[in-house]
Amino acid sequence: MYKFSHIANDTAFSAFLSDEDATIEFGRRLARSLKPGMVVFLEGDLGAGKTTLTRGILRGFDFTGRVKSPTYTLVEPYSLLGLNPDSKLYFYHFDLYRFNDPSEWEDAGFRDYFNSESICLIEWADKASGQLPTPDWIIQLQPESTGRSILLSATSELGQTCQNALTLAAK
Numbered sequence: 001m002y003k004f005s006h007i008a009n010d011t012a013f014s015a016f017l018s019d020e021d022a023t024i025e026f027g028r029r030l031a032r033s034l035k036p037g038m039v040v041f042l043e044g045d046l047g048a049g050k051t052t053l054t055r056g057i058l059r060g061f062d063f064t065g066r067v068k069s070p071t072y073t074l075v076e077p078y079s080l081l082g083l084n085p086d087s088k089l090y091f092y093h094f095d096l097y098r099f100n101d102p103s104e105w106e107d108a109g110f111r112d113y114f115n116s117e118s119i120c121l122i123e124w125a126d127k128a129s130g131q132l133p134t135p136d137w138i139i140q141l142q143p144e145s146t147g148r149s150i151l152l153s154a155t156s157e158l159g160q161t162c163q164n165a166l167t168l169a170a171k
Contacts, residue, residue, distance in 0.1 A: 011160060012153040019147050023049050027056015033166040036089055037116045038158060039133050041125040044141035049148045050123050053141065054093050070095040074108060090118045099127035106131060
């Protein structure tokens with residue numbers, strides 16, 4: 001399935017995900033550590049597994065609907081309100097691959113999506129360089145053998161707290 005490898009600086013960890021099922025299961029595990037207000041950058045080439053990982057995260061929030069890549073729509077919104085009556089959680093999956101200029105971020109009007117009741121995952125964040133909030137996590141995916149390797153780096157205090165919870169749960 002997947003195997004964790006801890007990195008010495010304690011702000012990151014890596015794992016090998018052997019196939020699509022392992023990627024989805026790992027996404028489910030990530031969901032348990034995500035908190036409202038978090039911003040996550042998903043990095044990796046086309047076909048690296050970013051949308052598959054996002055599908056796993058949504059499955060971890062008990063979302064059973066279709067999860068599709070936002071390549072053409074730029075953002076796919078998911079309301080997770082009905083899944084947990086005590087929760088006010090919105091989930092936004094962005095794909096900025098088609099941006100030609102960082103100013104397109106402002107023109108698209110996405111700034112309001114980033115708030116304390118949302119989790120925002122952004123693919124191709126570099127296409128809006130200087131316009132986005134600072135991420136709490138940066139997740140890098142890279143094809144390897146028949147699966148993929150993943151490197152999760154915490155880049156904020158909230159990100160570190162959530163990464164510590166994830167690491168403890170993996171032990």
